[in-house]
Amino acid sequence: MKKILIPTKLNMIACEMLNNHGGYEVVQDDSANFETLVAEHSDVHALIVRSEKVTPEIMDALPSLKVIIRAGAGYNTIDTKHARAKGIDVMNTPGANANAVAEEVIALMLADARHVVPSDASARAGKWEKKNFMGREVTGKTLGIVGFGAIGQLVAKRLSGFEAKVLAFDPFLSDERAKELGVEAADLETIFEQCDYVSLHMPENDETRGLVNKALLSRMKYGATLINCARAGIINEDDLRELKAEKGLRFLNDVYAKDAAGDKTVSDIADIMLPHLGASTAEANYNAAQRSASQLIDYDDKGIASYVVNRDIPEGLDRAYSELAFLLAHLCRSLAGEQQKMKLIETSFYGNLKPFADWLLVQTVAALSDGFDRTLGHSAALEYLKEMGVDYINRETDARKGYENSITVDVTTSVDSTNLQRVSVRGTVTEGNMMISRINDFDKLYFEPTGSAVLFIYKDRPGVVGLIGNSLAEADINIDDMRNPHDPSGENSLALMRISEPVSLEVVDAIAKQIKAAHASCVNF
Numbered sequence: 001m002k003k004i005l006i007p008t009k010l011n012m013i014a015c016e017m018l019n020n021h022g023g024y025e026v027v028q029d030d031s032a033n034f035e036t037l038v039a040e041h042s043d044v045h046a047l048i049v050r051s052e053k054v055t056p057e058i059m060d061a062l063p064s065l066k067v068i069i070r071a072g073a074g075y076n077t078i079d080t081k082h083a084r085a086k087g088i089d090v091m092n093t094p095g096a097n098a099n100a101v102a103e104e105v106i107a108l109m110l111a112d113a114r115h116v117v118p119s120d121a122s123a124r125a126g127k128w129e130k131k132n133f134m135g136r137e138v139t140g141k142t143l144g145i146v147g148f149g150a151i152g153q154l155v156a157k158r159l160s161g162f163e164a165k166v167l168a169f170d171p172f173l174s175d176e177r178a179k180e181l182g183v184e185a186a187d188l189e190t191i192f193e194q195c196d197y198v199s200l201h202m203p204e205n206d207e208t209r210g211l212v213n214k215a216l217l218s219r220m221k222y223g224a225t226l227i228n229c230a231r232a233g234i235i236n237e238d239d240l241r242e243l244k245a246e247k248g249l250r251f252l253n254d255v256y257a258k259d260a261a262g263d264k265t266v267s268d269i270a271d272i273m274l275p276h277l278g279a280s281t282a283e284a285n286y287n288a289a290q291r292s293a294s295q296l297i298d299y300d301d302k303g304i305a306s307y308v309v310n311r312d313i314p315e316g317l318d319r320a321y322s323e324l325a326f327l328l329a330h331l332c333r334s335l336a337g338e339q340q341k342m343k344l345i346e347t348s349f350y351g352n353l354k355p356f357a358d359w360l361l362v363q364t365v366a367a368l369s370d371g372f373d374r375t376l377g378h379s380a381a382l383e384y385l386k387e388m389g390v391d392y393i394n395r396e397t398d399a400r401k402g403y404e405n406s407i408t409v410d411v412t413t414s415v416d417s418t419n420l421q422r423v424s425v426r427g428t429v430t431e432g433n434m435m436i437s438r439i440n441d442f443d444k445l446y447f448e449p450t451g452s453a454v455l456f457i458y459k460d461r462p463g464v465v466g467l468i469g470n471s472l473a474e475a476d477i478n479i480d481d482m483r484n485p486h487d488p489s490g491e492n493s494l495a496l497m498r499i500s501e502p503v504s505l506e507v508v509d510a511i512a513k514q515i516k517a518a519h520a521s522c523v524n525f
Contacts, residue, residue: 001025002045002300003064007034008052010071011282011289018293023300038062048292049078051259056082069296071288072097072279080310091299091307093291094373094380095150097279101229102154104278105199108227108252109138112272138162144191145183146212147202147230148173149371149384155199156183167191170388171333172342172369175414177389187339192219197227202370204231206524214239217247225250229278232257232266241269254278306377317356320429325360325407326374327434327449327525328427329367332411334523335423335439335455340413342368343420344391348408350401357394364409405429406437441487442494448481449525452502456512457519460486460493464515468495471511477503492518 004018006028018024027041034052038044038061046067047054054068056079068078070092080090111117114135122129139162145152148170156166160182167186168178178185191198198220202208212226213236220226224247228235232255240251254274256264267273279288298304305311313322336342347364349357358378365381366374372384385392397403406428412420426438427449436447439455447453454472458464465484472479478500486493503522512520 003027003041003043004046004048004296005037005041005044006030006048007032007037008048008050008071009285010048010050010292011286013286014048014071014289014293017290018296021297034058046296048289048296050288051077054078054083059083059086059088067091067296067299069093069292071285071292075309084310089299089305089308090310091295091305092309093288093295093307094376096287096291097281097284098150099154100281100284101151101201101278102158103281104254104274105155105227105229106158108229108254108272108274109197109225112225112250112252113138117272138164138197140164141196142167142194144169144186144195144198146188146191146198146200147371148181148183149201149387151229152199152201152371153181153387155201156181167195169339170369170371171339172371172385172388172390174341174343174389177387180389185341188216189219192216193221195224196221197225199227200230200234202230202234203373204233205370208370209233210236212236212240214243217243217249220247220249223248223250225252227252229254231255237265237269244269306379314356314359317353317359318429320432320434321353321356321405321407322360322363324427324429324434325363325409326367328407328409328425328436329364329411330525331425331436331439331449331523332409332423333368334521335425335519336411336413336421340421342388342390342411342413344393344410344412345385346393346395346408346410346412348395348397348406350397350403350407351399351405353405353407354397360407361392361394368411403428408438439494439496441492442483442485442496445483445485445496447483447496448498449523451480451498451500452522452524453496453498454503454508454511454522455497455519456495456515456517458493458495458515458517460491464493465495467515468497468511471507471514472497472499472503475503475507477501477507 002024004024004026009030015026015028018026038058043064044062045064048069048071050071065088067089073092073094075092078090083090115133119133142165145155145168148168166183168183169186169188169191173185175185211234217239250271251269252272253266253270254276259276295307313319362381363374365372406426408426410424412422414420424440427436433448436445436449479497480500481498483496502524508520508522
């Protein structure tokens with residue numbers, strides 16, 4: 001019998017499922033001290049936790065521990081690196097709280113629109129201030145959803161009864177899929193300009209941190225409402241603080257840098273603040289409990305590790321190739337345009353990489369969409385592509401091409417309703433270093449993707465590289481490495497330059513105009 005410890009207030013369905021399985025002895029106790037329970041049950045095989053901190057000391061006290069399951073999505077309370085060092089798998093249950101968060105968004109909208117919180121306090125104080133609490137109706141308004149994964153789609157579905165117009169931004173959301181879901185695909189600028197409500201539903205990472213900044217906030221309609229039930233770092237708080245009064249914005253918030261008691265940095269700008277209640281419903285607790293038990297049984301009985309978030313790369317795969325797949329897809333996204341709608345992803349895994357195609361697809365999808373976590377599994381990646389209406393093809397490879405252990409990623413996006421564009425990149429690993437070997441028709445680049453780089457495609461003619469170099473120098477930016485090949489026709493050239501520091505879009509745009517570039521971009525690797 002494998003002992004399972006559940007030191008938290010979790011729906012009893014997990015305990016029931018594990019007991020019914022017959023192979024587990026379950027100890028569930030949310031009243032005792034966590035450390036005390038660990039000391040009393042040192043032979044634990046698995047932990048199922050919610051917000052409890054699982055420290056190195058906890059793990060070291062459990063020599064038989066093989067898996068920790070976070071009944072929920074976030075797992076920042078678990079020391080995943082120490083777990084990995086000890087051979088302990090950490091799993092989460094993403095999606096279990098999706099509906100709870102979606103309903104919370106609607107609750108915040110209605111509470112703010114009808115002044116529920118302040119008018120309740122006023123009425124309890126014996127006042128009758130109806131004229132001070134003139135509200136507004138949600139019906140017929142325009143809502144923008146930034147990040148259209150499981151939660152974003154549920155928000156749109158829950159809003160259908162309000163006859164609202166819904167605009168959605170997600171680079172993976174095709175126009176066809178948007179229509180099926182009853183929304184209109186739009187870019188970020190359009191959403192912030194046209195919507196009465198903007199609701200954020202994306203993870204916080206290097207691509208999204210500070211995404212909602214002055215440039216977007218300044219586009220919002222006077223009196224519009226911003227809702228954040230995703231992650232605190234997505235919003236530049238200082239920019240919101242600067243523009244809030246000027247634009248008459250409303251800000252409804254449920255997320256913070258740290259989930260703990262104490263002063264909150266947004267307390268002066270949030271019109272409604274909740275203590276991260278997104279997943280705090282009985283139903284979400286049930287779903288998370290059920291998923292936890294089901295995943296543990298599948299993990300032990302079938303070896304299914306789809307939701308392991310700290311698993312090392314598969315045995316036999318060099319870690320550099322996992323990072324290479326992510327990087328090549330990231331480059332494709334930058335070249336295609338961050339907000340272009342994706343239609344098709346094609347991959348080719350050559351040589352010894354062919355058996356790892358499923359694993360490498362996960363890294364590819366995660367790089368192409370902020371709404372997909374690279375810790376998820378292959379089946380989750382395929383399901384996500386299906387939800388977004390994006391086709392995927394993993395092509396058969398021909399060893400006779402001599403690409404050895406290389407990866408090719410092609411991305412097709414829609415420019416408009418009638419035109420598509422395709423971006424293709426190939427890369428490999430040489431002497432432990434990742435290398436970009438081809439971008440579109442520009443071959444044999446062997447460019448190391450590190451730091452920041454600028455990329456320009458232009459009609460070949462003398463003097464262009466000099467113009468680019470002079471413009472970068474005027475911006476106090478040095479060129480550290482460069483490739484300048486022609487395409488097979490000899491008509492077009494690529495200027496790919498690794499630069500000393502990131503460059504502003506204004507500088508890149510100015511150079512593009514000066515040299516009449518067909519394409520210009522800055523990529524941060």
